[in-house]
Amino acid sequence: MARTIGSHGPKTMEAIRKAGLRLIFEHGFAAMSLRQLAAEVGIQSGSLYNHISTKQELLFELVRDHINELLRQLDRALQGKQRPVDKLRAFVAFHVSYHMTRKREVFIANSELRSLEPKNYEAIVALRGAYEARLAEILTEGVAEGEFEVVDVQVATFAILALLTGLTTWYRPGGRLTKEAIVAAHEKLVLSSVAPGPAPDRAQTKRPPSRRVATRGTLERR
Amino acid sequence: MARTIGSHGPKTMEAIRKAGLRLIFEHGFAAMSLRQLAAEVGIQSGSLYNHISTKQELLFELVRDHINELLRQLDRALQGKQRPVDKLRAFVAFHVSYHMTRKREVFIANSELRSLEPKNYEAIVALRGAYEARLAEILTEGVAEGEFEVVDVQVATFAILALLTGLTTWYRPGGRLTKEAIVAAHEKLVLSSVAPGPAPDRAQTKRPPSRRVATRGTLERR
DNA sequence: TAGTTAAAAAAACGTATGATCGTTTAATTG
DNA sequence: CAATTAAACGATCATACGTTTTTTTAACTA
Numbered sequence: 001m002a003r004t005i006g007s008h009g010p011k012t013m014e015a016i017r018k019a020g021l022r023l024i025f026e027h028g029f030a031a032m033s034l035r036q037l038a039a040e041v042g043i044q045s046g047s048l049y050n051h052i053s054t055k056q057e058l059l060f061e062l063v064r065d066h067i068n069e070l071l072r073q074l075d076r077a078l079q080g081k082q083r084p085v086d087k088l089r090a091f092v093a094f095h096v097s098y099h100m101t102r103k104r105e106v107f108i109a110n111s112e113l114r115s116l117e118p119k120n121y122e123a124i125v126a127l128r129g130a131y132e133a134r135l136a137e138i139l140t141e142g143v144a145e146g147e148f149e150v151v152d153v154q155v156a157t158f159a160i161l162a163l164l165t166g167l168t169t170w171y172r173p174g175g176r177l178t179k180e181a182i183v184a185a186h187e188k189l190v191l192s193s194v195a196p197g198p199a200p201d202r203a204q205t206k207r208p209p210s211r212r213v214a215t216r217g218t219l220e221r222r
Numbered sequence: 223m224a225r226t227i228g229s230h231g232p233k234t235m236e237a238i239r240k241a242g243l244r245l246i247f248e249h250g251f252a253a254m255s256l257r258q259l260a261a262e263v264g265i266q267s268g269s270l271y272n273h274i275s276t277k278q279e280l281l282f283e284l285v286r287d288h289i290n291e292l293l294r295q296l297d298r299a300l301q302g303k304q305r306p307v308d309k310l311r312a313f314v315a316f317h318v319s320y321h322m323t324r325k326r327e328v329f330i331a332n333s334e335l336r337s338l339e340p341k342n343y344e345a346i347v348a349l350r351g352a353y354e355a356r357l358a359e360i361l362t363e364g365v366a367e368g369e370f371e372v373v374d375v376q377v378a379t380f381a382i383l384a385l386l387t388g389l390t391t392w393y394r395p396g397g398r399l400t401k402e403a404i405v406a407a408h409e410k411l412v413l414s415s416v417a418p419g420p421a422p423d424r425a426q427t428k429r430p431p432s433r434r435v436a437t438r439g440t441l442e443r444r
Numbered sequence: 445t446a447g448t449t450a451a452a453a454a455a456a457c458g459t460a461t462g463a464t465c466g467t468t469t470a471a472t473t474g
Numbered sequence: 475c476a477a478t479t480a481a482a483c484g485a486t487c488a489t490a491c492g493t494t495t496t497t498t499t500a501a502c503t504a
Binding site for chain 3: 001002003004005006007008033034035045046048049054055
Binding site for chain 4: 223224225226227228229230255256257267268270271276277
């Protein structure tokens with residue numbers, strides 16, 4: 001017995017990616033074995049090599065394709081928006097909605113960078129940088145036009161991204177809140193966080209001078 | 223040749239923890255081998271078992287002790303604070319300052335939950351819940367006293383924690399910004415994010431009705 | 445100082461891993 | 475329909491893993 005009746009390359013590849021995504025999410029890249037993955041797909045582990053050349057390639061492509069799709073859809077969501085506040089709102093709505101359905105990919109893209117080989121790592125970091133740049137651009141414009149106020153654009157960019165992405169750690173479909181409520185909650189948080197003007201109890205608090213800094217800095221991600 | 227001259231249990235244990243922290247951070251728990259760890263410490267891999275009983279125990283204790291320390295110091299930072307806004311500011315300042323020095327622990331505590339055995343996992347999740355509860359409590363009080371406004375306390379809690387913790391992914395000592403500037407940037411973001419009142423351009427935006435919800439929900443973490 | 449405990453080295457155990465390779469069958473192509 | 479390609483099976487390779495066990499030496503204790 002050899003080739004299974006009904007086998008079809010593209011279909012098997014899809015099953016591999018789907019199972020890989022789940023197993024890496026649940027166990028981690030290193031802890032997922034190819035025997036485990038193959039069993040999940042319904043083939044023998046040696047057969048995986050008809051579809052992927054290495055285990056590393058599977059991880060790389062899962063992460064890369066996720067980020068590429070994210071960029072594609074973000075650009076679509078931002079289309080036609082002119083004012084920074086509209087862009088930011090669209091960014092938030094898109095990010096939250098999209099990430100509700102990509103919990104696994106996001107977690108893996110954050111936790112498995114270290115499992116990527118150097119060349120792959122660099123490619124992924126560059127893609128992530130492109131996504132971050134879009135938000136930084138929105139904030140920079142908003143600050144320049146007086147619509148936003150932040151202490152530091154780069155810090156705000158990373159912080160807001162973290163805030164928005166954090167939902168993947170707790171969100172589950174069918175929970176207490178509707179998708180719309182969650183989007184609304186994040187919109188309020190984010191749009192308020194960069195709103196010009198005082199934070200609570202300015203009259204009784206000492207705050208650093210309000211500085212509007214719109215420069216890119218030397219901050220690095222790990 | 224057997225016992226090395228100058229060996230001292232507590233000291234070796236500390237070296238194991240330190241090396242373990244770094245290697246797990248850099249490679250992941252599953253990808254770090256005990257031979258690698260032992261080499262880093264300067265002993266043979268079998269000798270590790272004089273100090274730890276299993277590889278799993280090492281991970282568990284690293285994560286558990288980190289969170290316990292976090293809780294201890296948070297409570298100290300909140301001491302004497304009465305008003306919600308003061309508590310929140312103290313929370314932010316503490317969280318940001320503390321996490322600047324615990325980048326590795328934090329990343330591991332977030333990405334290696336899945337590497338914990340069920341019993342250990344539950345213990346850690348409970349500890350994390352205690353930390354989250356402290357922020358949720360502050361927000362709830364603030365909302366009840368009219369100092370804060372959020373769409374949903376639980377969502378805001380998780381979002382703010384994510385925002386504050388996100389710094390560990392990019393912060394490096396000696397970067398462009400001083401520690402104080404980073405704390406200030408986060409304070410502005412967080413305190414503004416829960417500030418009562420309008421987000422930018424209320425006049426031109428449709429927003430959901432402002433609801434002050436202070437209930438605990440059924441949200442779950444992964 | 446003899447006995448005990450601690451902590452290391454060294455070797456081995458039982459099991460597991462990513463990947464290779466040869467064979468077999470199914471599907472496709474001209 | 476024969477030949478080719480695709481995709482699977484089954485076995486194996488070379489290496490690695492967490493852990494155990496025995497031995498050896500250092501440090502401590504009474």
